Amino acid sequence: MLKMPCCRIWLLPFVLICMTWMPSVASPVRLSPAAQISLLTCAPGAETYALFGHSALRVSDPALGLDQVYNYGTFDFQTPHFYWRFLRGDLRYFLSAVPFTTFCRGYAQEGRAVSEQVLALQPEEVQRLYTQLETTLHSPAKYYRYQFFADNCSTRLFALLTSSVNEPLQLDSTQQASPPTYRQLLAPYLAPAPWVQLGMNIGLGLPTDRPTTFRQRLFLPVELQQALAHATRQAQPLVAQQRQIVVPANSSASPTGLTPMGLLLGWVVLSILIWQWLSSPAWLLRMNARVLFTVTGLLGCLLTGLSLGSLHTPVQANYQILWLLPSHLLVGLVRSRAWWRYYAVVAIVCSSSVACLPHN
Template sequence: MAIPKRKALTSLVLRLLLCIVLLLLTAPLLLAQPALSDALPDAPEVEMPANMEGVEFYLITVDTGNHVWDNFGHTALRVVDSSSDTDLIFNWGVFDTSGGNIRFARNFVRGQMVYQLGVVPPAWEFNRYRREQRTVWQDRLVLNSQQKARLYTRLAWNLGAENIDYDYDYFFDNCTTRLRDYLDEALQGELSENSGSLMPETFRDEVFEHYRSRPVIAFGLDVMMSERIDQRMTRWESLFLPANLRSELQRKGLLADPETLMEFAPPADKVNPYWVLAGFLVPLVLLTALVRQSPIAAFGSQPGFSFAVSGFSYRLLGLLALCVVLVSGGLGMIMALGWWLSGHADLHGNINLLLFWPTDLLLLGMVFTWFWKGRVKDMTPGRHQLWTFYFLLRILSLLAYLVVCLFNVSSQQTNMLLLTALPTMLLFFLLTMISGMRPVRGMRFY
């Protein structure tokens, strides 16, 4: 019975590890709206007004913010009923964490993202955006009495205990698409009419574009998300973004009385992470120029290669290796565990696993020798052969990645990785195999 218990414990540890890394690195996208645990727990029931002329609906569009979870913006609906003197914000971005963070993390890994409709007073909602320094626009929806009645009826239905929850999907079913669909229903298809044309952008393009102010997150999501997000969006699908929905409603003449309720500067774009990655090629090319043959490098060693100006060269290699190993090993581990254990389809079938391997973390021992000691890593001939085999496998995997990308074996978009990460990784592993380690014969004295 010990073996099954050990397997169960291993599986639990891996799932907990996946919870941590996914929450740290992919939560910015998956949790585009922070928890509203103090939203009204018992949402007021909506009663149909006797006269819909006294009811006005307002589209609330919130700009991107300075936190990693709000880089897509947010959409809500304001309902003002002058006859009953009520004013409420309907917000589809609420998720429940009352069951505890562990349960939430477990459901997160499984891909079970249950969101719900929340209802709050405008003052509560707007004060939060003011604290977050996010611009908020308000537009009155141009609807006749029949359209208002249909929308009001749908809101009342949505507040039912059996309808208030929904399975969140950040592209196809989120706080913005919920309102989009309800408006289209109220308009009897007017919003979705002629909206099947393809846009030039893919879902990946929008993810990367909206995280320009968070380059580390942008790079991580770009690597970890598979080909599922590389399809070109239809005009209708592009309305998952709050700004796009507002623009489309304006284009169709369905908005009036625009008002900026509060205004703040949007987050500034940061340097493109792929330019930083390409910058690693400069020191790697320098190290390539410093490679020298070393016939007898040390007592008992075999002929091989090392670097000129060894102290500087090996410390530079160690610094570069630390970055490469942590990025490659970390991303590789997240992708591997995500594919194996997670229910998020966007983490499955990722060809970037040819580029980033979780086993690269095993190189940290060599990093210590290179960076702290400033010299080549000495090892027994057997270990040297084993590591040489590993580096050859890594080089072959990188070449396989090149073939897959060039011949469009997969539809996953990898252009920037192909231009920056691939040559960086290829040159790094070649240098490491040739000059980073040295076999040393054991000496026996009789």
Template structure:
């Protein structure tokens, strides 16, 4: 869900180029230079540390933005950006691991002008925040990043919300600062939940926004502090402005010394708030239910086809949610209450649906399934009366409720007398 840098047309060619580029960069960084120091061997007093943030892009995997740590040697002028957003399509079992939630991402580094030129070209904003690091902290940051760039340390287990390109940058900055940033951000309340931020940033791809919202469980609705919300590059950029640190003399000062917009945004910016999906989905559910009832009366075959479409989709969605919960490590999808609304029980009603188009009564088994499904919908509604963090799935409740009520009425309308 996060922007992981450029995505060329050929993954194998991309992998080859990236490998060669990384190798050359490592050689340049680590090769001892007697004539002139560079980022790799400059004293900490010559190093500038900056947080570079790239705004959201147009493609769905770019919607969350991207960021990097820049080290600049003020004497030689050499500047290198280090980021944690690289993945390898050619990694053995990549797609299977992706589906199971066991993804491996990599750290990478590139000359700053080369890295930032790409984002400028495609119209994405580039903002550099120079940070108040002491010489010792700057040297420690450099040493950690070069250590992290080594082949045995370059990979990490990726998670959309808690281990991604922004959280790794956040953690590296906090580590070099001696851990002073984390408690300051944890003391600040976050503005949104994981679900709200996801919907806000994906709203320009409405179909994907709906799929993600449907698949997120109660984990995505927990209140966050600013440290957690800094899983987004743009939030981290905003939150570091509130952090204070001690300088070499022990005096408090802002962490951000200055902020420069290297390149302005030329793309459509995401909305400031998440869209409210309740009314659109409630209307969609109500309209579908009315269409079902009208087709039941005037076009039985159309009714059976529409009903079958809903039942098949509900069953498939339920299977997907069940798999995400039980067979993957996508913990943000665990315990999804939408399973009460869309589940494999729907498949069991297909035969009864086609019988009902001819006004034939539902079987006792079908009636039991209908009753069980209505109880599940009722349970999904009652869950919102419970205290604590409850999954915010009201839009899907409002969508499913009129359809299930209409379907239950039509399936049971011609029930045979006992």
């Protein structure tokens, strides 16, 4: 009966030491007047999640030997049911911090350029922003639900910056002649990845085709970089210095391998050749029809599931379902019935109607 209290007394000094040490770890240090904050903009990469580039904040203080990069675009591939949670929009992203040299080394190895914009902030603004980053980093608030257009690595940094400055930022929206849609903004980034481009053009719904405001375009890292480059405060430029800190080797990104258009052309050419060889071309027509309706039916089931179950707003209200009907799967899998021809005619009419809609 006397051993338990003795053990507690023995552990008490260690508990007190941990209690006094932990706040010192979580409490941000006081920066010197020489501290600076920079926006780092990373060029697009080859991976799907890197096609649109990346944004991060660098906090440097030569007097303290501090040089950290804070990144809101971190996620864990080991998360259970990773791909399902990503499609549903329930994947947790979080804020992380790494040394500046480690950050640059990783992007140099990937061959991706990194540019830096040193922000002309006052010492108290630098301290306020750094304190918010450190406080968030050591709290559950570092986790958030990622939303591609509304809440990502770029929008979080812009919101953090605007909440930390003493005077509001003056953005120059005259740089954009006409308000583009989300789909138009994504098109140049998707060009090197035709299969991803096809999937996103099919998977993204009506919200993607709405015109964007100047603030809404800042979800893209390059758009945020250009906006800050022309931003001012009290008639003074917000960016004090801009430089490139990682210069990759010259490389031209171009689609490689089989593209969707190449697959379609190959299918048409092969069908024509088989048609010439077979004495009964009707069999070939039935086979192609089954393949076509099976593929479109599976895509329709996927789009319906995303529209009903995903938390991502851009995949909702998807008019592609007007021709990618889930019921197409019945025509592709079951044997031909009397209603098959009538259904095929209706499907072709729907497909032709949707094809006339704008997709830019």
